[in-house]
Amino acid sequence: MPRNVKKNPRDVTKLSGKPLAETIEPSPVLKTLQEGWVTSPDLIEGDLSFTPEVIQNMTVFLLANPNLNSSHLFRADILYDSLGVLSAPYAKEKIQIHGSGGTDKDTQKEDHVEPLAASSVPGFDLKRTIVRRLIPRNKNLDRPLEQTCHFYEADELLPTSTSTDLSQSEQCESKTESPRQRFLVIYLPHVSSKEEMPWYHPLLRSLAFLYDFKPNASPHSSEEKKGTGIMSVHFLPYEEEPIQNRLERTLLALLSTQIRLARQTRLDEKAEGGNYNPHKDNVIPRHLVQDTYARLKLKYAADLCQNWVEDTEPNKHVFEDLSITAFLIELWRSMYGVVPADERSPDQEEQEKYDSRFPGFVDVACGNGVLVYVLLSEGYQGWGFDARRRKTWSIFPPSIQERLKEEIYIPKPFADVCTDSEMDIGVKTHTGMFPESTFIISNHADELTVWTPLMAALSNPTFPLPFISIPCCSHSLSGARYRYPPPKPNKKGSADRSEDQAVEQNPQPVAGDLKALRAAKQQERTDTGAVNSMYGSLTAKTMGIAEEIGYEVEKTLLRIPSTRNMGVIGGRRRTTQEWTSRVHSAQASQAVQCSAPDAVRAAEQVLERVAAVVQRECAREGGVEVAAKIWIERAKGLHKGQGKGNQPAH
Structure with missing residues (x-):
């Protein structure tokens, strides 16, 4: 109806x-x-x-x-x-995916x-x-x-x-x-x-x-x-x-x-039949994600909801994670040419559980672990970690539980200025040094959101890792709650995201009444208002840092049941080109590789940019050493206190 x-x-x-x-x-x-x-x-x-x-x-x-x-x-x-x-x-x-270099096989699937x-x-x-x-x-x-x-x-x-x-x-x-x-x-x-x-x-x-x-007959004005x-x-x-x-x-x-x-309807905002929001379905066509989501929902939703053990409402979390999984499956299909297990040939399925063409993923701050569970079940190699083990992990098979780690991420710039005793916080820690080409998933990772592009670059400065970050709550690099200011438009009219100005952390409407608050909420729904909102500013900050250290960044509005539904993708096009070269021609792969001296210099430039960003962003807390201590103390609290899985719904 x-x-x-x-x-x-x-x-x-x-x-x-x-x-x-x-x-x-x-x-x-x-x-x-x-x-x-x-x-x-x-x-x-x-x-x-x-x-x-x-x-x-x-x-x-x-x-x-x-x-x-x-x-x-x-x-x-x-x-x-x-x-x-x-x-x-x-x-x-x-x-959208193959570009202009499609083959005859692309047209064979068309319906007439x-x-x-x-x-x-x-x-x-x-x-x-x-x-x-x-x-x-x-x-x-x-x-x-x-x-x-x-x-x-x-x-x-x-x-x-x-x-x-x-x-x-x-x-x-x-x-x-x-x-x-x-x-x-x-x-x-x-x-x-x-x-x-x-x-x-x-x-x-x-x-x-x-x-x-x-x-x-004769309108007098527009x-x-x-x-x-x-x-x-x-x-x-x-x-x-x-x-x-x-x-x-x-x-x-x-x-x-x-x-x-x-x-x-506004006639001047889009091409015929297009979408009013230019950031919606701009990376992966809608029909691919929706069809995959429908398949995953039928396959996993009922069991996950029935066996849910967290205190939170299962439907919202399960359907949200299945929606993100569907997007990732189609994203990786376009990047690496890999398909889920159900679509693989019988010979390939017998030989290997996971497709060797896929470099693997890591889900940082993985929370309830549903995303990791479904991706592993669909045949994608990877793992996830969170500061605290969740009750939901116990409902998964042992082979899945082995891939869910209770660990805390300590950014390498912070680990470099901390002593061994300061790093001993009662739980295993790591600095985000992941295997080459690992795809980083940062789904509502809160404190790790702005760190995601930095983490990806530090893990492999020569070829920074691809990532997707779905921002949620706003935090500074120290992990403390912080509201970033809206990006400043530069002379060319685009947003300058690299520097911050002072901003009120919990602004209230000037009039102080419900009417003014409602007007402010309505303003956030407009293009300008979305950028000026706390969530829009956090998204812009994440994109700005990624661009500053050398990433080509894309923003896409995900079809998930959450108001925090903006995805920031880094390194997609470069990774796709590199993987296509590896698969189709070893000679072409060698052609895109940098010479050894160039690769060393490129890695040094990435590390210099990361260091500059970290120093600038930590200056508001008193420097990198102070920010590192704040991060360590908050990490201890995260391990002992309430986890992301029991936080209010986004």
Whole structure:
């Protein structure tokens, strides 16, 4: 069913209050197309200010995002676009992951579905045809459904009278014509009978949205209303199928969603069919992550939730870690060419439990260990550590528990200025010297967030390790809580993240009331506000430090059930190029390697940059030695006190 919205965007005073079955009437536009098309006054909303361009843009956006209408759906994959604007899933893979160097094998996976024939609508011209596949969240309950969407347009001239005080003959002489722009979309499900219709789709033979817009004759300013529009829903029910209450609610909700989203549509912010947020699905195509997540959820979620032993709510933690795992599996597929165990050939599975092409991972501050457990189970070599053993670790098989270590990370710059007695804190410690090419996962690692790129670079200065950091709570390099200031825009308009200014650690709204607090929260949701928020500033700081020491950094909004959902990825492109060279040609691999003197100099530069960052960032605590002591004392408390797994949900 369509999701409920907090505020109905429609004028409910104009609704009849009667059941839809009592108010339906023949569709004035589509009744000539086929007998049975109907609409209702309750499915019509007038006095709308949206231009046809806004409605068209919103309609195309909804084509790929039906999840905004139904919580049972993940998305829709575009299979065909007569204009060639919207890309099919595998075309997105080729462009986004493989670049322009795709092979013929990339096109072999493409689906070809013929669009259903378009009918001729009197007065309208067919402008576009799109075929999409609706993808349900749970394919065990519902099957995917193909749907053809036909776009029609019409421009009409309607007779109008200039005055109502004129005689009939005078009116005939003074009649003028006003334009009306019409936009019609007809949706046709690819089913041969109503029994084939999935639960998430309305039980209808066809559905249509019509938008009629009368522009003002002479708008005086850009802020003035440009015209008046009327949106209506038309549908073709199955014969002898009664209009159930569920169908009525669905149709009313669909109309409300159209109006609500039209109010949020901004024509100048994105390409047609694109995403409003440029950082969403910008690294890995959405369909890859969602399909893998759906598989992992079916495979692991029930057992993990049933056997959960932590005091926290299992659903949020389990689904969040499965979502991150799905992203990592597809990220590593694109970087290293490795696939999960279920996709490997029988011969390869018998020979080795883990794919030797994958260099391994480490999950720093791994918490409940679910991420490590699922990744190992999926055939990826790696391990995780945390300052304190978690109860959840005990539910995993012994082979998994062996890869979950109770250890504390002491940054190498801090270890270098501490004595052996100071380093003895009652639990095993390490300085983050991981094997070559290890992929570092820093998932809501709090104190380790800003250290993540530094840790990755120090572990192998010649070829700094790739990493993903998903920031959460804000801490300085000493581990103490600290709110970073927003990045300063430089002369080129980009953000300067390298230096800090004084910033209030717990700022309050100036007015001190709930209205001001609400306004501040709303501001954080905007692009500028997101950067100025504590979380945005922490993300920008992590990216800034990574860039400062030489990383190419990417930011992507992860599809996880958390408000702390920004992923900072370092070294992806370089690692992908290096791994591709190793796999395809030893000669090419040698070509990208630096000479020995160059490699030594490059490593020295990395260490110099890291040292400069550490000294600058620790200066606010009184220097590296002071910051190191603060870190050691906090590490002792982390081992003895509350762990990340029992902290409040993010």
